[in-house]
Every structure is written in C-alpha cells, then in structure tokens.
Amino acid sequence: MAATAQPQQKKTLLMTEGSIWKSILLFSVPLILGNLLQQLYNTADSIIVGNFLGSNALAAVGSSGSPIYLLIGFSQGVAVGAGVTLALQAFNENLVFFFSPTQVAAKEAPTGRTFRLGGVVEPGSVKRQADGVTVTFGITDTAKIVPVQYKGILPDLFAEGQGVVAQGKLDEQGVFCASEVLAKHDENYMPPEAAKALEDAHKAGVAKKQAEQAQAFLERVLGNISSGVVVVDHWYTVVTANQAARRIMGEQNVMTGASLRDTLPEFVSTLEEYQHRESIGTAPEPLDFELEQNGVTIPLYLKTTPMQLGTQTGSVLVFDDVTALMKAQRATAWGEVARRLAHEIKNPLTPIRLSAERLAWKLHAKLTEEKDLQLLQRTTNTIIEQVDTLRQMVNDFREYARMPAASLVPLNLNEFMETVLQLYHDAGHAISFVPGEGLPEIDADPAQLRQVFHNLISNSLEAVTEGELVRISIRTEALESQYHAGAIGAVKLSIEDNGPGFTDKILNAAFDPYVTTKPTGTGLGLPIVKKILDDHGAAIKLKNRSNEETGEILGASVEIVFKVSRLEHNPISN
Numbered sequence: 001m002a003a004t005a006q007p008q009q010k011k012t013l014l015m016t017e018g019s020i021w022k023s024i025l026l027f028s029v030p031l032i033l034g035n036l037l038q039q040l041y042n043t044a045d046s047i048i049v050g051n052f053l054g055s056n057a058l059a060a061v062g063s064s065g066s067p068i069y070l071l072i073g074f075s076q077g078v079a080v081g082a083g084v085t086l087a088l089q090a091f092n093e094n095l096v097f098f099f100s101p102t103q104v105a106a107k108e109a110p111t112g113r114t115f116r117l118g119g120v121v122e123p124g125s126v127k128r129q130a131d132g133v134t135v136t137f138g139i140t141d142t143a144k145i146v147p148v149q150y151k152g153i154l155p156d157l158f159a160e161g162q163g164v165v166a167q168g169k170l171d172e173q174g175v176f177c178a179s180e181v182l183a184k185h186d187e188n189y190m191p192p193e194a195a196k197a198l199e200d201a202h203k204a205g206v207a208k209k210q211a212e213q214a215q216a217f218l219e220r221v222l223g224n225i226s227s228g229v230v231v232v233d234h235w236y237t238v239v240t241a242n243q244a245a246r247r248i249m250g251e252q253n254v255m256t257g258a259s260l261r262d263t264l265p266e267f268v269s270t271l272e273e274y275q276h277r278e279s280i281g282t283a284p285e286p287l288d289f290e291l292e293q294n295g296v297t298i299p300l301y302l303k304t305t306p307m308q309l310g311t312q313t314g315s316v317l318v319f320d321d322v323t324a325l326m327k328a329q330r331a332t333a334w335g336e337v338a339r340r341l342a343h344e345i346k347n348p349l350t351p352i353r354l355s356a357e358r359l360a361w362k363l364h365a366k367l368t369e370e371k372d373l374q375l376l377q378r379t380t381n382t383i384i385e386q387v388d389t390l391r392q393m394v395n396d397f398r399e400y401a402r403m404p405a406a407s408l409v410p411l412n413l414n415e416f417m418e419t420v421l422q423l424y425h426d427a428g429h430a431i432s433f434v435p436g437e438g439l440p441e442i443d444a445d446p447a448q449l450r451q452v453f454h455n456l457i458s459n460s461l462e463a464v465t466e467g468e469l470v471r472i473s474i475r476t477e478a479l480e481s482q483y484h485a486g487a488i489g490a491v492k493l494s495i496e497d498n499g500p501g502f503t504d505k506i507l508n509a510a511f512d513p514y515v516t517t518k519p520t521g522t523g524l525g526l527p528i529v530k531k532i533l534d535d536h537g538a539a540i541k542l543k544n545r546s547n548e549e550t551g552e553i554l555g556a557s558v559e560i561v562f563k564v565s566r567l568e569h570n571p572i573s574n
Helices: 020-052 055-063 065-094 101-105 192-224 243-249 265-279 323-364 370-401 413-426 446-463 504-509 525-535
Strands: 097-099 115-121 134-140 145-151 163-170 176-182 228-232 238-241 287-293 296-309 312-321 409-411 431-434 442-444 472-480 488-497 539-546 553-568
Touching: 020 055, 101 115, 101 145, 115 145, 115 176, 145 163, 228 243, 238 243, 243 312, 265 287, 265 296, 323 370, 409 446, 413 431, 413 442, 413 446, 413 472, 413 488, 442 446, 446 472, 446 488, 446 525, 446 553, 504 539, 525 539
Parallel strands: 097 115, 145 176, 431 472, 442 553
Antiparallel strands: 115 134, 115 163, 134 145, 163 176, 228 238, 228 312, 287 296, 296 312, 409 442, 472 488, 488 553, 539 553
8 A cells, every 4th residue: 555645845934033144135035136137138128129120219218217117116106105094094993092080080081982991890880780791890090980881701800909901982971881801810910001090090199188188287277276367369359268257357248259348348448558558668567457347346456468369469368356355455454443543532431431420410419400300311321322332332443453363272163052052042042053963173262253153143133124033043064175085174154044134235345344234333243253263264155045936035144164173084974
C-alpha cells in the first residue's frame, strides 16, 4: 500500500519576526528589480522609436510621460485623501470617550452617542427584572449617581461596591443604556477611568465639605457674637447679616436683599457722612449713633470696613449695642448722686422734725380755739410725715450708693425660701411654693438675698388689683449645664403673679435708677435687686405671661438664675 503524500506547507515571510534588517532587505529586492526592469523597458522603447520611427515619434513618447505621471499622481492623491477621510470617519465612529457620574449629572456627556461610564456600583441598587436578563443598577463616584440599564450576562465578579466601567448611550430620561459592562476578573482591580473618577470626586467632595465646614464655622461665630455684623454693597443693599444685627436693628430692616436706604434712611445718611469723614481721616473711632426702634432709643458704636464684592466695593458694618454699658455708667453716676444727696439731706431732717414737734407742744397750750388746734395738729403731722418719707428715701439712696459687698456662703435655696415665705403665710397671704428636686447649693448672702425676695414679693402683692384674689406662685428647678452633659449648672427661681403685668416702660428700663410707676416710689427697689444679684453672679429677667391665642396678659413673671457652688454630675430627674 502506497504511502499518502503529505502536502507541502507554503512558506510565509513575516515582517514582525526575525532580524529586522534581513526582512527589510528581502522586501526591497522585488522593488529594486521592478524599477530596474521599468528603466530597461524605457531605454529599449526610446532606442527602437528613435531609430525606426523618427525624432517626432521619439519626442511624442517623451512628452507623453508628464501627463501620464500627472494623472497617476492626482489619482494617488485622491485615493490617499479618500482613505484618510474614511479612516477618520471610522475613527470618530469608533472613538469612545469616558465620563464620570459627576460629569453626566453636569450635562457634559452626549445624549444618544456611545461613551463609557465608570465608577462604583451603588450598594443596594442592583435589581433584576422579571425576564431574568435585564438588570438595573447605579454607578456612583461618591458624589453623583447615574442609573444604568443593561440587558445581558454580567461579569462573574460584578458586585455592589466594586469598580465597573459600562459602555452605552444616555437616553433622554437620563438613564444610561449599557451595551457592554467591562470588568476584569480580579476582585482587587479598579478600572483606571473609574479609579480616576472616584479620586476626582473624592477630592471635590473633600474640598466641598471643607468649604461647608468653614462656612458653618463662620456662621456659628457670627451667630454667637454679641456684635451686629452686616455686609452691604455699594448701594447699601444687605448681602448678609448675623443674628445680633437682626436683633438690634430689626429683622425686617436687615433682611437679605433689603435696602438700608429704604428701611433705615437716617442710619444710611449718618453712615455716608461717617464714611466720607473716614476717607479724609477726620472720622471718630468708633461712630456713636442712636437708633430709634419701636419707640426705644438704642445707643450704638459703629465701625465700617470697605470690602470687595465681585466688581463692586461694599462695606462691612460692625456695631455694638452699648445699652448695658450706658446703664452701668448711669448707675454709677446715680450712685454718686445718691451718696451726696443722702449726705446733704439727712443732716437737716432731724432738726426739722424736732422743731415741728416742739412748735406743736409750745402752741398747744396757747391756742384756745378748736379749729386752731386742729390746724396746728394737721400741719405738724404733715411736716413729720414728710420728714419720715424723706428719711426713708435718703436711707434708700444710701443703701443703693453704699451697698456692702456680698458675703457669699453655700445656701440651700429651697430651705431658705421656706423660711422667707413663712412670714407671708403668717400674714395670711396665699403664696404657693413648688420646690425643685435635687437642687444643689448656691453661693449667696442670706441677708441680701432675703431683701431681694421681699422686694419682689412685695411688688407682686402691690400689683394685684384691690379686691382681687392674689395668686403668687414660686418654684425652683435645676438647669443642665450647656457644656457638661448630665451636670446641673444652675438653679432657676421663678415668681409669677396674676397682676396686670409690667408696662413697656418698666420692661425697657426696669433696672434704671428712679424709674417707677408707683406714686410714692423711689424707683430704687429693682435697681437694688439687680445690684445684689450682679454681686451674686446671678441673672434676672422680667417678662409678662400672656395667653398664646388671645394675647391677653395673665400676669408678671420674674426669673432668677443662680450659679451653683460646684457642678453636680447627677442626671436631672424629669
């Protein structure tokens, strides 16, 4: 049996294998031989035509070469240009750009054109449709999320929280219709495009968070300082204002976008004059200005600073309400007046009283008419009563001017109030007291504190309309510290009555000396109370109780907050 012949394999020259110089040399041999044969043909053609057909025929052969070469060159140029155009068109059609979810959300990605979308599969977003083939999920770069719809078999390592690159088109509804989901079979692999998108989104997120934190910090600082801060543009339109500015100048006057020229024209007029004087170096530092708000004059210290707002120049207005400072200055001045007045008045009071009593005793035996005796008695009694009134006023003056320093000792406020209120219970006054539980001790001077409570309770008793049942309620409670969670930081005492409440005059200037609504009052009761509490490091607040629905005043309320001797870290019982 004859053996079957094996077919010979055709030898193929590969340019990408072996020695490069050998490949180039072998490739050039056919080209050189082709050109050599072409030149031999041209030479033979010229010899034959020149010898047998004549010079004209030879010239014709020579001149025909240029048009032929022109046509060939033109055809080659057209062919090359067409090839380049077709190649670029094919390149553009097959060129696929990469976009991150943030770029897609910013409308940078084309609609209806193929591109790649990379990021991380959003946890909890993978949902499979009923057909078992269609899958929807979200791709995120930690900043934005793009919904993706894919019909097909996902890679084995496709999982939530893993990096992925999908190729497809974005529809008009903003859903990315993926035709291909690209992934490498390595759980530690992150596609370069997705990794870069995540890194950029992370940096942008960090920068945004830092900016937000800085903005929030600035807002907290401006919101908690006592000075009012208002930023206005060149036309005095409010750009921003902090809480203190709204409180001092009125919410409606410094709203964002409001014009100070419309809301506070006098303030703007004064401000323009001040800024003009400031520009020439003659302005005072700071500006002293009085603002009228709801019938109340508010003294302000104002400082302005130019500020660039885009292409315009604005101003930062910083002002302080110096009402408390002015009150303190007035209190000091009145204290000096009271001290001198007490000294000048008290000395003559005793001789006046004694002279009136002596005059009544001397003339009583000489007057025989009853009407004369009655006149004498009324006159001397009037003198004596007025002298006693003046003496009491002088004593109040002296007490206000020479209030001794408080001698603070630990004091149980509940027990102390029980002893103070016992005097009023014995007198038949119905005063309820609700002591708070677990109150720590406060630092107080018992004698001065007793004077405070007697003054406040007496005011409540006197405020109730004659014939009306007096209802006074006193309660104490513990207040949690704002800076130490679970610790008692202060003790509050509240006094409420069913009287007519405080007038606007009293609410605005209750602690100013010589401010009173009583016909015979000296106006020193509440200033003395305030001075004592200031020495105790305590705060007092006056307000009216009112019906929330009708606005009817139900009575007055006084709240006093005392500091504790030491922080109590026991939780406050509800």
